[in-house]
Amino acid sequence: MSADSTPNTPKNTASGNDVASGAASGASTNPAVDGSELIRFDKVTKRFGSHTVLDALDMNVYSGKHVTLIGPSGSGKTTILRLLMTLLKPDEGTITLAGEYLTHEKKGDKLVPASDKHSRQIRKNIGMVFQQFNLFPNMKVLRNITEAPVHVLGLDKDAAEERARELLDLVGLTEHLDKYPTQLSGGQQQRVAIARALAMRPQVLLLDEVTSALDPELVAGVLDVLRDIAHTTDITMLCVTHEMNFARDISDCVMMFDAGRVIEFGPPEQIFTDPEHERTREFLSAVL
Amino acid sequence: MSDISWGLWKLLLNGVWITVQLTVYSAALGVVVAFGIGIARTHRLRIVRFLSGAYFEIFRGTSALIFMFWVFFVLPLAFGWQLVPMWAAVLALGMTYGAYGSEIVRGAIAAVSPGQREAAIALSFSPAQQLRKVILPQAWPEMVPPFNNLAIELLKGTALVSLLGVPDIAFGAQLVRNATTRSAPVYTIILVMYFVLAFVLTRGMRVVERHAKAGIGQAPPKRAGLTTTLSIGKQTSPIGPVARTAAGPTTGAATEGEA
Numbered sequence: 001m002s003a004d005s006t007p008n009t010p011k012n013t014a015s016g017n018d019v020a021s022g023a024a025s026g027a028s029t030n031p032a033v034d035g036s037e038l039i040r041f042d043k044v045t046k047r048f049g050s051h052t053v054l055d056a057l058d059m060n061v062y063s064g065k066h067v068t069l070i071g072p073s074g075s076g077k078t079t080i081l082r083l084l085m086t087l088l089k090p091d092e093g094t095i096t097l098a099g100e101y102l103t104h105e106k107k108g109d110k111l112v113p114a115s116d117k118h119s120r121q122i123r124k125n126i127g128m129v130f131q132q133f134n135l136f137p138n139m140k141v142l143r144n145i146t147e148a149p150v151h152v153l154g155l156d157k158d159a160a161e162e163r164a165r166e167l168l169d170l171v172g173l174t175e176h177l178d179k180y181p182t183q184l185s186g187g188q189q190q191r192v193a194i195a196r197a198l199a200m201r202p203q204v205l206l207l208d209e210v211t212s213a214l215d216p217e218l219v220a221g222v223l224d225v226l227r228d229i230a231h232t233t234d235i236t237m238l239c240v241t242h243e244m245n246f247a248r249d250i251s252d253c254v255m256m257f258d259a260g261r262v263i264e265f266g267p268p269e270q271i272f273t274d275p276e277h278e279r280t281r282e283f284l285s286a287v288l
Numbered sequence: 289m290s291d292i293s294w295g296l297w298k299l300l301l302n303g304v305w306i307t308v309q310l311t312v313y314s315a316a317l318g319v320v321v322a323f324g325i326g327i328a329r330t331h332r333l334r335i336v337r338f339l340s341g342a343y344f345e346i347f348r349g350t351s352a353l354i355f356m357f358w359v360f361f362v363l364p365l366a367f368g369w370q371l372v373p374m375w376a377a378v379l380a381l382g383m384t385y386g387a388y389g390s391e392i393v394r395g396a397i398a399a400v401s402p403g404q405r406e407a408a409i410a411l412s413f414s415p416a417q418q419l420r421k422v423i424l425p426q427a428w429p430e431m432v433p434p435f436n437n438l439a440i441e442l443l444k445g446t447a448l449v450s451l452l453g454v455p456d457i458a459f460g461a462q463l464v465r466n467a468t469t470r471s472a473p474v475y476t477i478i479l480v481m482y483f484v485l486a487f488v489l490t491r492g493m494r495v496v497e498r499h500a501k502a503g504i505g506q507a508p509p510k511r512a513g514l515t516t517t518l519s520i521g522k523q524t525s526p527i528g529p530v531a532r533t534a535a536g537p538t539t540g541a542a543t544e545g546e547a
Contacts, residue, residue: 134407138425138504148411180505
C-alpha cells in the first residue's frame with residue numbers, strides 16, 4: 001500500500017521472487033523435491049513510530065531451506081524473525097505459514113487480525129533461539145526442554161523426557177540435565193536453548209544472532225551444533241547472524257537487507273564472492 | 289512489674305494470640321488481594337487494568353482505620369447485618385494492605401526480563417501458562433523482602449483494632465494500665481512483644497526468601513547460623529545448588545566445559 005502511493009520508490013528487488021528456491025542458480029525448483037512454499041510474507045510493513053523497519057516486504061521461503069539474513073543493524077532482519085514468532089504484529093500485510101494465516105484469521109469472508117489463540121495454534125510449528133538464550137531460570141535443564149512439549153503439545157512426561165535426553169545428547173550436554181541454567185556457561189545455555197526449541201518439533205527454526213552474546217571461545221561449540229542440525233535434518237531455518245563463515249556453510253540462500261528492504265539475495269557462493277550491489281560489497285568488506 | 293498480677297499477664301498474652309490471629313488472617317486475605325489486583329494490573333485488557341488500578345488508588349488513598357470503622361458501622365446500615373469486630377478488622381486490613389501488596393506484585397512482574405515472556409510465547413504457552421510457569425516463579429523471590437516489610441507494617445497496624453474493642457495486645461495494655469495505673473512497665477512490655485513478633489516474622493520470611501531464590505537457581509549467600517540450618521534442613525530442593533556451589537565444580541563449569 002505504501003509502496004503504491006510512492007511511485008518513485010524503487011520496487012523491492014525481492015518482490016515476487018521465491019527467495020529460497022535457489023533462484024540465483026537459475027534452476028527452477030520442483031516443489032515435489034524441495035518441498036512446498038512454507039513461509040510467505042505478503043507486502044509486510046512494520047513501523048516503530050515514524051521509523052519504517054520493513055517496507056512492503058514480499059518474501060517466500062520454501063520448506064527445508066536454510067536462509068540467512070545479513071545486513072547492517074537496524075535493517076529489519078530481526079524484525080522478520082520477531083514477526084514470524086508473533087512477538088510483533090505487522091502494521092500492514094499478511095504472513096502465512098504452510099498456507100495458513102499466522103497474523104490473521106478468517107471470520108466469514110473477512111480477514112481480521114489473529115486472536116492470541118489462533119496465532120498460538122499456528123506458531124507451534126515455529127521455534128526460536130534468542131540472542132540472550134532466555135532459558136527459564138526457575139527450571140532445571142531437563143524441565144526447560146520438557147515443559148512445553150508436555151503442557152503445550154500434550155506429550156506424556158516419559159516421552160518428553162526421552163526426547164529431551166536425545167536432544168541433550170545431540171547438543172552434547174547430557175550430563176548437565178539436572179542443573180539450573182545459571183550453573184551453565186553461556187555456550188552451554190545456548191545449546192540447551194537450541195534443544196528446547198527443537199523439542200517442539202517445529203517446521204521452522206528461527207535463530208536470532210544466537211552467538212552474539214557469547215564469549216568468542218564458546219561460539220564454535222554452538223555453531224557446530226547448528227551445522228549438525230542444518231545438515232542432518234530437513235528443518236527450515238531462518239538465521240540472522242554476523243558469522244559469515246557459518247552463513248556460507250549452512251545457507252541455501254543469503255538475503256542482504258538494507259533499510260527495511262531486501263536489496264539482494266542468492267546462494268552464498270554468489271553473495272559472498274560476487275555480490276551485485278555496491279551496498280552488499282561495502283557491508284561484506286566491513287564484516288569479513 | 290511485680291504489680292502486674294498473673295490475671296493481667298494473661299490478658300496481655302491473650303492479646304498476643306489475638307494479634308497473631310489478626311495478622312495471619314489479614315495477611316492471608318492481603319496476599320490474595322495483592323496477587324489478584326497485582327496481576328490484573330498487568331492484564332492486556334485496558335478495562336481490567338483500569339478497574340484494578342482504581343482499586344489500588346482508592347485503598348492507597350484511604351485510611352485503614354476509617355475504612356475499618358466504615359465496614360463496622362456503615363455497612364450494617366446498608367445490609368442490616370454487622371460483622372463481628374474481628375472480621376470487620378480482618379476485612380479492612382486485608383483489603384488495604386492487599387492494595388499495597390498489589391504494587392509489589394505488579395513491580396516484580398514488570399521486573400522479569402521481557403526475554404522470558406518472549407521465550408514463553410515462542411514455546412506457545414498460553415497467557416495463563418506464561419504467568420504460572422515462567423513469570424510468577426521468577427517474580428516471587430523479588431516479592432518476598434518487600435512483603436516482609438509490609439507484613440511487619442500489618443502486624444503493627446493491627447493495633448488499630450483495639451479501637452473496635454477487639455482484645456488484642458494494645459487493647460490488653462490499655463486494660464492493664466487502667467487496672468494498675470502504671471504506664472511505663474505496661475508500654476515497655478508491649479513494645480517488646482511487638483518487636484519479638486516482628487522479629488519472628490522476619491526470620492520466617494528470610495527462610496521463605498532463601499527457598500524462593502534456590503528455586504530459581506540462585507544459591508543463597510553462605511551464612512552460618514540458625515536460619516541457614518533451618519532453610520537447608522527443611523526442604524530438599526535447595527540442597528542441590530547449595531551443595532554444588534559450595535563444592536566448587538559448577539563454578540568451574542561456568543568458564544570451561546565447552547565440550
